[in-house]
Amino acid sequence: MAKFTKKKSGELPAVSTASLPDIVFMLLFFFMTVTVMKDDELMVENVLPTADQVQRLDKKDNTVVYIYAGKPHPRYQDKYGTAARIQLNDKFAGVDEVAPYILAERAEMRQELQPLMTTALKVDKETNMGLISDIKQELRKVNALKVNYTTKEGDAMRNLE
Amino acid sequence: MARRGIPEVNAGSMADIAFLLLIFFLVTTTIETDSGLDRKLPPDEPPEEDVIIKERNLLQVLINKNNQLMVNEELTELKDLRQVAMDFIDNGAGANDKGETCDYCQGAKDSESSVHPEKAIISLQNDRQTKYSTYIAVQNELVAAYNELRNRAAQQLYKTDFTEMQRVYKDPKTTDEEKDKLRPKVERVQKMYPQLLSEAEPKKN
Numbered sequence: 001m002a003k004f005t006k007k008k009s010g011e012l013p014a015v016s017t018a019s020l021p022d023i024v025f026m027l028l029f030f031f032m033t034v035t036v037m038k039d040d041e042l043m044v045e046n047v048l049p050t051a052d053q054v055q056r057l058d059k060k061d062n063t064v065v066y067i068y069a070g071k072p073h074p075r076y077q078d079k080y081g082t083a084a085r086i087q088l089n090d091k092f093a094g095v096d097e098v099a100p101y102i103l104a105e106r107a108e109m110r111q112e113l114q115p116l117m118t119t120a121l122k123v124d125k126e127t128n129m130g131l132i133s134d135i136k137q138e139l140r141k142v143n144a145l146k147v148n149y150t151t152k153e154g155d156a157m158r159n160l161e
Numbered sequence: 162m163a164r165r166g167i168p169e170v171n172a173g174s175m176a177d178i179a180f181l182l183l184i185f186f187l188v189t190t191t192i193e194t195d196s197g198l199d200r201k202l203p204p205d206e207p208p209e210e211d212v213i214i215k216e217r218n219l220l221q222v223l224i225n226k227n228n229q230l231m232v233n234e235e236l237t238e239l240k241d242l243r244q245v246a247m248d249f250i251d252n253g254a255g256a257n258d259k260g261e262t263c264d265y266c267q268g269a270k271d272s273e274s275s276v277h278p279e280k281a282i283i284s285l286q287n288d289r290q291t292k293y294s295t296y297i298a299v300q301n302e303l304v305a306a307y308n309e310l311r312n313r314a315a316q317q318l319y320k321t322d323f324t325e326m327q328r329v330y331k332d333p334k335t336t337d338e339e340k341d342k343l344r345p346k347v348e349r350v351q352k353m354y355p356q357l358l359s360e361a362e363p364k365k366n
Contacts, residue, residue, distance in 0.1 A: 024180055027183055028179055028182050031183065031186035034190065035190045049293060050297075051197070051198055051300075053308055054197055055327070056195060056196045056328075118199075125293055125294035125297070128289060128292065129296050132293060133287075133362065140203070140205035145202040146201060146202075147199075147201070147202060148199050149200065150195070151301075153196060156298045156302065157239065157240065159297060159298040160228070160295065
């Protein structure tokens with residue numbers, strides 16, 4: 001007959017932290033997969049207006065071209081002033097540079113995707129409509145007619161505050 | 162000589178390294194906004210002929226430089242715009258080009274307002290000094306007016322919301338088969354209440 005020896009359990013065993021790295025790695029991989037690296041560094045202030053009738057932008061196939069507009073960021077204000085400006089890629093641009101930019105972006109796309117090109121306008125909510133009208137006129141000139149006014153989701157009435 | 166075992170590598174600091182990476186990614190992550198109001202600009206061609214639009218079929222929405230709203234010569238609050246636009250589109254007091262009356266309209270059939278949703282045009286004009294956020298709010302309300310009417314029509318016909326059908330239709334995960342099934346439904350509702358939103362070039366001052 002076997003003899004059972006009673007183990008003395010005086011102290012609490014230490015909690016094993018061996019699985020802590022696994023947990024942290026899991027979180028790490030989650031964030032690594034969902035992270036989208038920013039394409040452009042914003043040089044303008046960009047607080048988007050809110051709207052609730054929004055549609056999602058179809059970003060697959062890279063058919064979206066972004067145009068930013070707004071007041072220059074405080075760190076550029078001593079150089080570029082406070083009047084609202086357009087940002088294409090990562091530099092400031094004038095209104096007349098929009099059309100060539102759109103044409104260049106369109107030329108880079110595959111032939112069959114070119115008609116699907118959408119221009120996403122990320123415009124600061126404090127901007128005057130004059131600048132946006134100018135951009136729209138430029139877009140019409142190069143036949144880039146699909147636009148998306150990028151907004152945050154929220155109550156539209158908040159825009160009036 | 163006694164065989165010595167290879168000493169175990171201390172993995173205690175592994176968690177610290179992983180935490181460091183985790184915090185880096187946490188800080189750099191920006192959840193991108195990728196939704197917005199889809200609009201289509203008119204092509205840059207002069208119209209072939211001047212189309213005469215009767216005044217009753219036109220809802221003029223003006224935004225001035227102080228972000229005030231004028232709808233058909235009357236000062237209007239933004240919160241009332243959706244209802245005004247819906248009443249206008251849904252009025253249905255007459256017939257379209259083919260002589261069909263609007264049998265799905267539930268409007269007041271006012272003889273001063275639009276004859277048919279296919280004829281009802283909303284004209285939006287803004288000032289160059291208008292703030293972008295006001296413009297977006299107005300656009301949002303007008304799109305909402307169309308969406309509400311379309312939802313109502315889709316509920317009657319297919320027992321589902323139009324916006325929901327459109328979302329599924331545009332979802333890249335939807336199979337082609339389902340899309341083919343949805344397309345006639347979406348197009349039918351769109352045809353019942355076509356989005357006729359014209360944007361005039363802003364006033365110069």
